Amino acid sequence: MSNGLVIAAVDGSEHSLGALEWARRAALRHGAGLLVAHVLSDSAQLYAGRRSSLHDASEPREYADPVRDHVRDLLAAAPERPAEVRYEALEGSVPEALRVIGAETRPLALVMGSRGRGGFAALLLGSNSRAVATTAPCTVVVVPRAERASGAGAGAGGTVVLGLHTAETHDDVLAFAFAEAAARGTAVQVVSAYPVPPSPAVAPLDTPFTVITPEELVGDDGDTAPAERDTLRAQQERLAPFLDRYPEVPVEQAAVPGGAAERLVEASRSAALVVVGRHHPRRSLGALMMGSVANAVLQHAHGPVAVVPATHDEPV
Template identity: 95%
Template sequence: MSNGLVIAAVDGSEHSLEALEWARRAALRHGAGLLVAHVLSDSAQLYAGRRSSLHDASEPLEYADPVRDRVRDLLAAAPERPAEVRYEALEGSVPEALRVIGAETRPLALVMGSRGRGGFAALLLGSNSRAVATTAPCTVVVVPRAERAPGAGAGAGTGTGTGTGTGTGGTVVLGLHTAETHDDVLAFAFAEAAARGTAVQVVSAYPVPPSPAVAPLDTPFTVITPEELVGDDGDTAPAERDTLRAQQERLAPFLDRHPEVPVEQAAVPGGAAERLVEASRSAALVVVGRHHPRRSLGALMMGSVANTVLQHAHGPVAVVPATHDEPV
């Protein structure tokens, strides 16, 4: 990502306001503008429609928008603001309104909280967040609410440390299927790592036959650098070795474009989703592709890895759609 626009979707909930802070920092990192989008409540939309249809001049021109006022106060108190900041009140359903503004502006990313005001407390991912991540024509970053210590103030969870919240520490973790993940996903991950001055950790899975010898999921996986790839005479399993080599082939063009970005490679047996969820505890961002273009009905489905990571991640997740019809 560089220049352009970052959209923060807000509804006044703590989840969305932490997403706003993440979006503010992202816009600063990339030299981008910040658009704060608020889909008006049903009552606000009904009021606007009533005033428009009745032409009642005695009614105020604008419906009171406490979310806009809160956003202005938070941005005014922020240590730094992007050069361009604007606020837009949207009408319609939340998923459709955000899908439309994403299509119209083609932002670097549309950032939203994992749950809004209408979400159930027991759910890690709200229906609106899932719907937007599934259908938006742009990258969607879902920011889960930061874990706060008892008695922590309203500003807790928005520091620069690793883990949950809006921090900039940690690596950018990329979930890569070497044969299916679109180049757009890799490009986003490398651009984000370059802007943060951090490494990209690439996680790919390889199939293994059922066996009691398969390592349990809580066993730490080995992370290597490209220079540490083993040869044919090494102890690494052939499937793992082949996966690491396939990773290198896919990563080569991006290493050429971003020589300043260190890369760590990891190949794990079985599925990648659980490993990505675990990595999200300390990652600055986990990046996954939304789906394989040839295996889904347009933008109406999400791959199992992206779905699992979104549902269970401990930190921000970027879901990147393929912007071209054909995969690489």
């Protein structure tokens, strides 16, 4: 990401205000503007419709919007603000309104909390957050509630963790991860999974996985299992253009047996951000599907997750 616009979707809840703070910092990191988007409540939308239909000049021109006022106060008290900050009240359902503004502005990212005001408190991911992450035409960053993110490396010191399927992850996903790491001055940790046959000897999922740098990749005579070695080499092939484009970004590679989701969730405890692709462009039915890994990471991650859609039909 660089320049452009970061959107923060707010509804006044603590979850959304945490997303606002994440978006403010992201806009500063990338020299971008900040757009605060608030989908008006049903009562506010009904008022606006009534005033418009009746042409009643005696009614106030604007419906009182306490969310807007609260956001303005918070940003006024922030230690630093992006050069451009604007607020926009939206009408319609939350997923559709945010999908539309994402399509119109093509932001660097649309940032929202994992849950809003409604729904069940026990849910880790609200229905609106899931719907926006599934259908928005732009990258969506979902920020979990504070207690769920306790201990996560959301500060500048954490790495950017990239979930990479070497044959299917679109280059847009890699580009987002490297640009974010470059802006943060941190490393990209690449996690890929390789299939293993069922065996009682397979390590349990909570076993720490090995992280290497590209220079440490073993040769044919190493002790690494062939499937792991092949996965690490496939990673290198996919990463090569981005290593050339971002020579200042350190890269750590990890290949894990079995599924990637559990490992990415575990890595989210110390990561600044976990980046996953929404789905493979040739396997999706329009924009209505999300891959199993992206879905699982969104549901259970301990820190912010960026879900990146493919913006081209084929890898670039």
